[in-house]
Each structure stands twice: as C-alpha cells, then as structure tokens.
Amino acid sequence: MTRKEILKAVDHTLLTQTATWEEIRQVLDDAMTYKTASACVPPAYVKQAAEYVDGRVPICTVIGFPNGYHAATVKVYEAKNAVMDGADEIDMVINIGFLKDRRYREVEDEIRQVHGACGGKILKVIIETCLLTDEEKIKACEIVTNAGAEYVKTSTGFSNAGATPDDVALMKSHVGKNVKVKAAGGISCFEDAEELIRLGADRLGTSKLVKLVKAAETDAT
16 A cells, blocks of 8 residues: 555544644644545544634544543533534544443443434544453444444553554454444554554554654655
8 A cells, every 4th residue: 555545544633632723733734735534633623623624624533532431421412512513523432441341231322322413424433442351342343333333443542552453353353344443542654554454444543654754755855
C-alpha cells in the first residue's frame, strides 16, 4: 500500500487534555491536506471544528472517554450533543466493568441507545482490549455486532497499551459481516499501519502517521 492509501484509513487524532484551538486547527488543516478519513477532536471543539472545515473532512469525537464508566444517559446526551454540534462520527467507550461483570445485556443496551442517539452517523465502539481477556474481547465483538454499531475499536490510547496485530486479527474474526474494525493506540509507523490493515483493520486512530509524512516532506526540501 502507498502512504496515501494508508492515510485514507486514518482518523487523524488529537485528544490530549491540554489541546488548544491552535493545535486542533493544525490537525484539521493536516487532515484536509492529506485527505485522512476523519479528524478526531475533543467534544468541546466539535462545533468550532465542524464550522472550520465546512464539510471538507468528517469530524469525529469521543463519548464516555476515556474510562467508559459514565452513566448510559450521559453517553446518550453526549452523543446527541456532538451530532447537533456537527460530528459525523462518534467513538464511544463501553462500560468495561459491566463487561467483566458479565452484565452483557446492559452493555448492549447502552451501545444500542448511543447508536440511536447518533441519528445515522457512524458509531465506533471502543472496548479497550488491553484490559480484557481474549474471551471478553470475543464477547465484546458479539455485543457490538448485536447492538448495530458500525465499528468495534481496540483502544482509547489512554490506557496501558494500544492496538496489537493479534487483537485486530481476533476482532476481525469475531465481528459480524457488517461491522468493521478500528485499530488505535501506539500506531507509530507506516509498516505497522499496513500490517494492521492487512489483518483486518478498516480504520486507524493515530496522530503520528501524518507527522511522519510532514517530516519527510521537510527533509526533502
């Protein structure tokens, strides 16, 4: 794959707590320049970001982030508000403790409610694979499929590890045929990105690949 092809699968992301509008705007500019799949920004910046890009790149944001233990009603409100502000895609974190407690119906119902609140926009469900057993990852993929979400996503990038090839392959083999896989967290080079795509990732959440391209362009001048 070429770098341009890989970048088309990237959600170019900035979700640090200290992110300023100037930094967000640079991410948006880069996403438009390098034609990434979306720009993923904090919820508080969605309205400003959507107005700034004016439809030139999809705006993604996060819900129940990064820990996932918000009440379901709060996540639903967050999703509705994000869509109202102009978000095109929503990445939500499941209640990981509920999954571990085998409260599967509640986890599924929450995803279903948030998906409904998205009003037809894309929902990606973060299961935080680094905190789960393989059995729990498989069950999470089943739940996400049943709930009707468009994607299952590996990681927030804020826990103790990110996407791994083994997790992407496992998730790809256990999601429904209409559910895609997003790998996120720790994707730091194009070789790793290509490998994750080969194993079944349809999207990649990262900030580093665009930075690598920009650095290469600077070195070439």
